[in-house]
Protein backbone atom coordinates (compact mmCIF):
# COMPACT_ATOMS: atom_id res chain seq x y z
CA UNK A 1 0.00 0.00 0.00
CA UNK A 2 1.29 3.43 -0.88
CA UNK A 3 0.77 6.45 1.33
CA UNK A 4 -1.99 7.57 -1.03
CA UNK A 5 -3.67 4.14 -0.81
CA UNK A 6 -3.61 4.45 2.98
CA UNK A 7 -5.14 7.90 2.75
CA UNK A 8 -7.85 6.75 0.36
CA UNK A 9 -8.73 3.92 2.75
CA UNK A 10 -8.84 6.38 5.64
CA UNK A 11 -10.89 8.78 3.53
CA UNK A 12 -13.54 6.13 2.87
CA UNK A 13 -14.02 5.25 6.53
CA UNK A 14 -13.75 8.88 7.62
CA UNK A 15 -16.45 9.92 5.19
CA UNK A 16 -18.78 7.15 6.33
CA UNK A 17 -18.29 8.12 9.96
CA UNK A 18 -18.91 11.77 9.12
CA UNK A 19 -22.06 10.83 7.24
CA UNK A 20 -23.40 8.97 10.27
CA UNK A 21 -22.44 11.75 12.63
CA UNK A 22 -24.05 14.36 10.40
CA UNK A 23 -27.36 12.45 10.57
CA UNK A 24 -27.26 12.90 14.33
CA UNK A 25 -26.03 16.50 14.01
CA UNK A 26 -28.84 17.37 11.62
CA UNK A 27 -31.36 16.00 14.07
CA UNK A 28 -29.69 18.04 16.83
CA UNK A 29 -29.72 21.21 14.69
CA UNK A 30 -33.40 20.71 13.93
CA UNK A 31 -34.18 20.16 17.60
CA UNK A 32 -32.20 23.27 18.58
CA UNK A 33 -34.12 25.37 16.05
CA UNK A 34 -37.47 24.10 17.37
CA UNK A 35 -36.43 24.73 20.96
CA UNK A 36 -35.26 28.26 20.10
CA UNK A 37 -38.56 29.05 18.38
CA UNK A 38 -40.48 27.62 21.32
CA UNK A 39 -38.45 29.72 23.77
CA UNK A 40 -39.18 32.85 21.72
CA UNK A 41 -42.91 32.13 21.68
CA UNK A 42 -42.92 31.38 25.40
CA UNK A 43 -41.09 34.56 26.28
CA UNK A 44 -43.39 36.68 24.07
CA UNK A 45 -46.34 35.02 25.76
CA UNK A 46 -44.96 35.75 29.22
CA UNK A 47 -44.57 39.41 28.24
CA UNK A 48 -48.17 39.57 27.04
CA UNK A 49 -49.50 37.87 30.17
CA UNK A 50 -47.61 40.39 32.28
CA UNK A 51 -48.96 43.31 30.24
CA UNK A 52 -52.46 41.90 30.52
CA UNK A 53 -52.08 41.64 34.30
CA UNK A 54 -50.81 45.24 34.59
CA UNK A 55 -53.59 46.51 32.35
CA UNK A 56 -56.20 44.67 34.45
CA UNK A 57 -54.79 46.25 37.59
CA UNK A 58 -54.91 49.67 35.99
CA UNK A 59 -58.51 49.07 34.83
CA UNK A 60 -59.46 48.06 38.38
CA UNK A 61 -57.89 51.26 39.74
CA UNK A 62 -59.87 53.32 37.26
CA UNK A 63 -63.04 51.58 38.35
CA UNK A 64 -62.33 52.47 41.98
CA UNK A 65 -61.55 56.02 40.93
CA UNK A 66 -64.82 56.25 39.00
CA UNK A 67 -66.71 54.88 42.02
CA UNK A 68 -65.21 57.64 44.16
CA UNK A 69 -66.27 60.29 41.66
CA UNK A 70 -69.82 58.88 41.57
CA UNK A 71 -70.02 58.89 45.32
CA UNK A 72 -68.85 62.47 45.50
CA UNK A 73 -71.28 63.50 42.73
CA UNK A 74 -74.24 61.88 44.53
CA UNK A 75 -73.35 63.67 47.71
CA UNK A 76 -73.13 66.98 45.86
CA UNK A 77 -76.56 66.37 44.28
CA UNK A 78 -77.97 66.09 47.81
CA UNK A 79 -76.13 69.30 48.76
CA UNK A 80 -77.56 70.94 45.67
CA UNK A 81 -81.13 70.19 46.83
CA UNK A 82 -80.35 71.64 50.22
CA UNK A 83 -78.45 74.68 49.04
CA UNK A 84 -79.75 77.91 50.49
CA UNK A 85 -78.12 80.59 48.34
CA UNK A 86 -77.66 81.01 44.61
CA UNK A 87 -73.95 81.43 45.11
CA UNK A 88 -73.79 78.13 46.97
CA UNK A 89 -76.01 76.47 44.35
CA UNK A 90 -73.80 77.67 41.51
CA UNK A 91 -70.61 76.58 43.25
CA UNK A 92 -71.96 73.06 43.83
CA UNK A 93 -73.26 72.90 40.27
CA UNK A 94 -69.85 73.86 38.96
CA UNK A 95 -68.18 71.15 40.97
CA UNK A 96 -70.70 68.57 39.75
CA UNK A 97 -69.96 69.60 36.17
CA UNK A 98 -66.24 69.36 36.77
CA UNK A 99 -66.72 65.90 38.26
CA UNK A 100 -68.81 64.86 35.24
CA UNK A 101 -65.94 65.87 33.01
CA UNK A 102 -63.36 63.92 35.00
CA UNK A 103 -65.70 60.92 35.21
CA UNK A 104 -66.02 60.89 31.45
CA UNK A 105 -62.20 61.01 31.10
CA UNK A 106 -61.85 58.13 33.54
CA UNK A 107 -64.48 56.15 31.63
CA UNK A 108 -62.62 56.73 28.35
CA UNK A 109 -59.38 55.53 29.87
CA UNK A 110 -61.08 52.49 31.40
CA UNK A 111 -62.65 51.65 28.05
CA UNK A 112 -59.27 51.91 26.34
CA UNK A 113 -57.76 49.59 28.96
CA UNK A 114 -60.56 47.07 28.44
CA UNK A 115 -59.97 47.13 24.68
CA UNK A 116 -56.25 46.57 25.28
CA UNK A 117 -57.04 43.63 27.57
CA UNK A 118 -59.27 42.14 24.90
CA UNK A 119 -56.54 42.45 22.26
CA UNK A 120 -53.94 41.01 24.62
CA UNK A 121 -56.17 38.07 25.49
CA UNK A 122 -56.73 37.28 21.84
CA UNK A 123 -52.96 37.45 21.16
CA UNK A 124 -52.31 35.25 24.18
CA UNK A 125 -54.87 32.76 22.88
CA UNK A 126 -53.18 32.60 19.48
CA UNK A 127 -49.77 32.26 21.06
CA UNK A 128 -50.95 29.51 23.38
CA UNK A 129 -52.07 27.36 20.47
CA UNK A 130 -48.83 28.15 18.59
CA UNK A 131 -46.85 27.10 21.66
CA UNK A 132 -48.82 23.86 21.88
CA UNK A 133 -48.12 23.11 18.18
CA UNK A 134 -44.45 23.99 18.48
CA UNK A 135 -44.11 21.87 21.62
CA UNK A 136 -45.39 18.89 19.65
CA UNK A 137 -42.83 19.51 16.89
CA UNK A 138 -40.08 19.97 19.48
CA UNK A 139 -41.00 16.70 21.21
CA UNK A 140 -41.00 14.83 17.90
CA UNK A 141 -37.58 16.31 17.12
CA UNK A 142 -36.35 15.19 20.54
CA UNK A 143 -37.55 11.65 19.89
CA UNK A 144 -35.96 11.67 16.44
CA UNK A 145 -32.62 12.70 17.90
CA UNK A 146 -32.70 9.96 20.53
CA UNK A 147 -33.68 7.42 17.88
CA UNK A 148 -30.96 8.45 15.46
CA UNK A 149 -28.32 8.60 18.17
CA UNK A 150 -28.99 5.04 19.28
CA UNK A 151 -29.42 3.91 15.66
CA UNK A 152 -25.94 5.00 14.62
CA UNK A 153 -24.13 4.47 17.94
CA UNK A 154 -23.08 0.89 17.27
CA UNK A 155 -22.19 1.46 13.65
CA UNK A 156 -20.30 4.60 14.54
CA UNK A 157 -18.26 2.83 17.21
CA UNK A 158 -17.17 0.25 14.63
CA UNK A 159 -16.29 2.97 12.11
CA UNK A 160 -14.42 5.04 14.70
CA UNK A 161 -12.28 2.03 15.58
CA UNK A 162 -11.66 1.34 11.91
CA UNK A 163 -10.84 4.96 11.32
CA UNK A 164 -8.36 5.01 14.19
CA UNK A 165 -6.68 1.91 12.77
CA UNK A 166 -6.45 3.45 9.27
CA UNK A 167 -5.20 6.74 10.70
CA UNK A 168 -2.49 4.99 12.71
CA UNK A 169 -0.50 4.20 9.56
CA UNK A 170 -0.60 7.80 8.35
CA UNK A 171 2.09 10.23 9.50
CA UNK A 172 1.01 12.97 11.87
CA UNK A 173 1.84 15.82 9.48
CA UNK A 174 -0.22 14.29 6.73
CA UNK A 175 -3.05 13.51 9.14
CA UNK A 176 -3.25 17.20 10.08
CA UNK A 177 -3.59 18.13 6.40
CA UNK A 178 -6.11 15.36 5.84
CA UNK A 179 -8.28 16.31 8.83
CA UNK A 180 -8.24 20.00 7.93
CA UNK A 181 -9.38 19.26 4.38
CA UNK A 182 -11.98 16.78 5.65
CA UNK A 183 -13.35 19.38 8.07
CA UNK A 184 -13.40 22.05 5.37
CA UNK A 185 -15.18 19.91 2.80
CA UNK A 186 -17.51 17.65 4.80
CA UNK A 187 -15.23 14.66 4.47
CA UNK A 188 -14.13 15.30 0.89
CA UNK A 189 -10.46 15.49 1.79
CA UNK A 190 -9.06 13.79 -1.33
CA UNK A 191 -9.09 15.32 -4.80
CA UNK A 192 -8.56 13.19 -7.90
CA UNK A 193 -6.60 14.71 -10.74
CA UNK A 194 -8.75 15.64 -13.71
CA UNK A 195 -7.40 15.35 -17.19
CA UNK A 196 -7.59 18.61 -19.12
CA UNK A 197 -5.35 17.82 -22.08
CA UNK A 198 -3.51 14.49 -22.05
CA UNK A 199 -1.13 15.20 -24.92
CA UNK A 200 0.03 18.41 -23.32
CA UNK A 201 0.08 16.74 -19.89
CA UNK A 202 -2.39 19.28 -18.54
CA UNK A 203 -4.19 18.23 -15.38
CA UNK A 204 -6.25 20.01 -12.82
CA UNK A 205 -7.98 19.42 -9.50
CA UNK A 206 -11.33 17.80 -10.19
CA UNK A 207 -12.78 19.35 -7.03
CA UNK A 208 -11.94 23.03 -7.46
CA UNK A 209 -10.90 23.00 -11.14
CA UNK A 210 -7.60 24.78 -10.56
CA UNK A 211 -5.03 23.65 -13.14
CA UNK A 212 -1.91 22.16 -11.64
CA UNK A 213 1.73 22.75 -12.60
CA UNK A 214 3.39 20.08 -14.74
CA UNK A 215 6.06 19.25 -12.14
CA UNK A 216 3.50 18.64 -9.43
CA UNK A 217 1.46 16.38 -11.71
CA UNK A 218 4.58 14.48 -12.70
CA UNK A 219 5.60 13.87 -9.11
CA UNK A 220 2.16 12.62 -8.13
CA UNK A 221 1.94 10.36 -11.18
CA UNK A 222 5.37 8.89 -10.54
CA UNK A 223 5.14 8.07 -6.86
CA UNK A 224 2.12 7.00 -4.86
CA UNK A 225 3.94 7.84 -1.67
CA UNK A 226 4.11 11.54 -2.43
CA UNK A 227 1.46 13.52 -0.60
CA UNK A 228 0.75 16.86 -2.24
CA UNK A 229 -2.09 19.31 -1.78
CA UNK A 230 -4.08 21.05 -4.46
CA UNK A 231 -2.92 24.65 -4.63
CA UNK A 232 -6.49 25.85 -4.91
CA UNK A 233 -8.51 23.93 -2.32
CA UNK A 234 -5.72 22.28 -0.27
CA UNK A 235 -7.23 18.80 -0.61
CA UNK A 236 -4.78 15.92 -0.99
CA UNK A 237 -4.28 15.06 -4.65
CA UNK A 238 -4.31 11.55 -6.09
CA UNK A 239 -4.44 9.85 -9.45
CA UNK A 240 -7.37 7.61 -10.24
CA UNK A 241 -6.78 4.30 -12.06
CA UNK A 242 -8.81 5.70 -14.93
CA UNK A 243 -6.56 8.71 -15.45
CA UNK A 244 -3.39 6.68 -14.96
CA UNK A 245 -4.64 3.97 -17.32
CA UNK A 246 -5.46 6.51 -20.01
CA UNK A 247 -1.96 7.90 -19.70
CA UNK A 248 -0.29 4.49 -19.96
CA UNK A 249 -2.36 3.59 -23.05
CA UNK A 250 -1.07 6.66 -24.78
Ligand SMILES: [Zn+2]
Pocket residue numbers: 191205206207208209210230231232233234235
Ligand atom coordinates in the same frame (compact mmCIF):
# COMPACT_ATOMS: atom_id res chain seq x y z
ZN1 LIG B 1 -8.51 21.69 -5.62
